[in-house]
Amino acid sequence: MEIEQKYDARADFVLPELGGLPGVASAGEAETFDLHASYFDTADLRLAAHGITLRRRRGGTDAGWHLKMPAGPDGKEELRAPLGRPAIVPARLAALVAAYTRGEPLRPVATLETRRTVVRLYAGDGAMLAEVADDLVTGRDVRDVRDDTAADAPARRWREIEVELGDGTAELLKAAGKRLRKAGARRSKSSSKLGRLLGGAIEPPKAARARAACKARLVAAIDNGKGPATTGDAVMAYLAEQVEAVVKFDPKARLGEEDAVHRMRVAVRRIRSTLKAYRPVLEEERTEPLGPELRWLAAVLGEVRDLEVLRMRFQERLGGAAPAWLDDLARQERTAYRRMNAALKEPRYFALLDELDRLVAEPPLGREADRKARKDLPDLVTRSWDRMARAYASIGIAEDAEVARHETRKAAKRARYAAELATPVLGVAAKRVAKDAKRIQEVLGGYQDGVIAMEHLKTAAARTRNTSEAFDLGVLYGWERCEAETARDRLSVTWSQTLGPAF
Structure with a gap:
């Protein structure tokens, strides 16, 4: 520095x-x-x-x-x-x-x-x-x-x-x-x-100016009384912030800096979630083609992040030990990083960045974008919450509870991001909704992390010929299973403690 x-x-x-x-x-x-x-x-x-x-x-x-x-x-x-x-x-x-x-x-x-x-x-x-x-x-x-x-x-x-x-x-x-x-x-x-x-x-970058303008419009409308903030103002300010984060964390992710891949991936997810949760505010003709590209980028980053989380999780469990199967996991992570860096050099990635810049510079706002944000955002946030509530209710009756839990976790993320977007306008009420949705997301995330860890340990155990190593893998498997089941059982208690939207 x-x-x-x-x-x-x-x-x-x-x-x-x-x-x-x-x-x-x-x-x-x-x-x-x-x-x-x-x-x-x-x-x-x-x-x-x-x-x-x-x-x-x-x-x-x-x-x-x-x-x-x-x-x-x-x-x-x-x-x-x-x-x-x-x-x-x-x-x-x-x-x-x-x-x-x-x-x-x-x-x-x-x-x-x-x-x-x-x-x-x-x-x-x-x-x-x-x-x-x-x-x-x-x-x-x-x-x-x-x-x-x-x-x-x-x-x-x-x-x-x-x-x-x-x-x-x-x-x-x-x-x-x-x-x-x-x-x-x-x-x-x-x-x-x-x-x-x-x-x-040297001309000021158009994309950066457009992002700053989007955020400034919302701040001016809220703080300076320059007319009521519109729903479009709120949506575009949030999207501008996330697009900026993608570009900001790109070089840090390539360098493998701590948490950089995760933060870049979260920014991509927030953009995807916003395009879905606030679909009534945006023109689908412009936003729909971005869906598959954002999903592709999230998957590229996700491969690295998932392996990174697993390695860090097991390293913490094992202390200073470094068994062969953990070295293999570290090699997989390095390979995933190489694939990620290769993907981030592709014309496909550059084209996506160009489209994200255009998304902010030329906002694809629909007819509902001009509505007053204080009146419109509560309904849009509540819709995302209700979608999560329906997904949660389906867990107990679904043929495959695992799929239902996964869908609930995705819906919780969307509800959280929808509320985060509305927080500058709606204040404490939206902040509380985001906090409640995050708690549901984290409980289900803890369960999902345990399930993924168990699958990896099972695969590693099938490959090892070392009795001592197999025993350690079995102990870790039991540990992960216990934590996953604890998280699963905690879900209903956590849900009962959420209040839902109260705008």
Whole structure:
């Protein structure tokens, strides 16, 4: 995680004394480096539009490929790869921005030559608290030039100061900035050198603007009294939030970050659920084709998530033990991750992302979308709850209780998401419905997790020839069966404690 602030400085700017800043015991000797960086992006600068930079840099102490993705006001998550070949973006880094590039090729768009003078600030114990870099920059826009003439492209020159935290605190970052401003520097309007160089050529992403507009309309209607919120406003604000989550967690899921696949999958499920639960508000002609594609993506993510949950569940049960069958499960999970990453490179996935962007940018609102949300949402949420109640009632009379429980769990998710969507408008009443539906979902989820675990243990036991391992599998099977049956028996009690909609 890179946390830094940038400041513009005149040619005659003198770097102030940096001693005495919070926690700083000493400043190191100034070091100077010559850096050459080539920046890569799509022809229409999609990465830069989202605040992402991808470069290949030579010189300094961190030569190589650098991918920087926004992570808060002053933060960026940085990922690196070795220098490799000059014009070929490492496949791993290219994959991490695929949700933004969507099949468009990455090519050089700018070069930056930087004479960097660095002063490091240290604590009394020798910890490096921050790095202050005084940069003299020469930048060239090379989007319209050949590689062999890039050096002849018109140049822009400027000076900037970067303060990047190491082990230092936000207080140090703030104090350093104050001292630089007092010496004549000004906080930079751009968060990156590339952004400063290409400036007006970088257009704000239409999809991001559309998502922000959807959410802003609902907030304005509720908080600022700019007319009553419509049901369409509420539905589109919720869909915008979930589409944003899919794109946000895409690179994190590819990296296998904790809970990222789960959160991306939940966002996909929420979109699917909303398109179903709020069907009267939306034009089916536009939304119906999205159903199979969202189901496909949920299944791709689900294969990874289900194996991940199983592995984590068994690891917790076994403590530090690592039997062969658990290693096999971990291999299955890694294979599922490879399949997921392959699927997330497919044109089918990029086409789905494009359609989700269009869903928000061009809302497929039907005639009922203009109704007042406070009057319309209670009925729509109640419908989803009643569907869950009917599914629950069918468990006791169904020929296959397992299928009935599964359908009830799906209906509980839909009721929960329908109520979540309505919460900004209906407040506490909708929040309570969402909470009750979630409790039903979690009880049934606990039962389902136990059943799946039992099936896996049964398969592993059939394969093993190790008596000790077979005994352990049997113990685990009994444990899972006990927990599954406890969850199943708890369902009726949990149901009796729910109140249902009371709008």
